Amino acid sequence: MIGKSMRHNGMVLALFAIVATLLIVATAQFTEEPIKRQQEQELLQVLNQLIPPELHDNDLYQSCSLVDHAELGPGSHRIYRASLNQQATALAVEVTAPNGYSGAIELLVAFTVAGEVSGVRTLRHQETPGLGDKIEIRKDDWITSFNGLTVQGADDNRWAVTRDGGMFDQFTGATITPRAVVQAVKRANLLFQQQQQQWFAAPNNCAGVSS
């Protein structure tokens, strides 16, 4: 008696599980393309903001390579190379600032071949809304204060927030966030000046794979 009802209940549950799984698989397949396109588009949009169209004629999204450097933060980081008439012109690199106020801040930083910062954008962060989130371009234009600057060697102490004697403003009520971002961009710029040749020559190996 009990065995029969258990078997029946088990069958009903299994049936529901199968139908539910099928439904989800169908939706996942249906939405796979649009989701990939959305992520691609978002990244492309950011890339195009950082590397202006007149600086490149290649497909930035396809010219992607993975690099490993402790200066960029833990794990592998993507670099996107821009070229004009086969000539390398600029490069964007993902940088992790591990010391944000609440966790790591993911940045995308672009440099021109001359070593100048051509732009910085925040990709992901969990900083305090209203204080630390001014590193987002849609909240504040602070992040553009890096544009056109170059680090002159590791002891360049202009690359710090004003409170630490540098040239970048901190925010009212938030020093840790901008400090983390400034340090991360500085490290990335120094590394770029050193690694530029290798990075432009590195093979494309991560196109179409989204993070």
Added chain:
Amino acid sequence: MNAYKELTLQGLWTNNPALVQLLGLCPLLAVTSTVTNALGLGLATLLVLVGSNVTVSLVRDWVPKEIRIPVFVMVIATFVTVMQLLMNAYVYGLYQSLGIFIPLIVTNCAIIGRAEAYASKNPWQKSAFDGLMMGLGFTLVLVLLGAIREIIGNGTLFDGADLLLGAWASELRIELVQFDYPLLLAILPPGAFIVMGFIIAGKNWFDQRQAERAKTPEKQVTRARVTAQ
């Protein structure tokens, strides 16, 4: 028709999931920092609620009593996952700003509460309507909370509405007040608790006044009888 009227009143006011049942407070308090986020999560919850209510109602005669809860949870989880994938594909910006709170709709007790309390005992048309009204009641409270917090905290309304509704909606953004220092408390979770408290207090005050008003004429009648004797 009367039953539907009753359901409307229950969902929107007397048994409002957020204000009276106090269910689903986790997403309610967490995402209501702007009207856009509130509206997005509210609509997602509403759709899941209608979908799960209809499904639960349709299968209610086949599901043995002992396993109804796991089945309900599975139905709800399926709807939420489907919703999450669809939002990821078609309203990407909003998907990013709602983040973890979309999958957390599964744990919104308002949904399983309606499945168990209403949909498992009623025909699907009524269950769908119940889901719609409960979802609407939930969404309205979310939007109200989001509006109050956004005005106090940011001085704006409909900031980022284009994430939900498309590019045209960026014109909806209204700058009401320009703050030098935004009131951070209103945007952070404690602000949500405080504002929510005031909304509930306001509703209770209103209900109490209505009840007192309804009572007053009755009293007069009794008194009249007393003097007559």
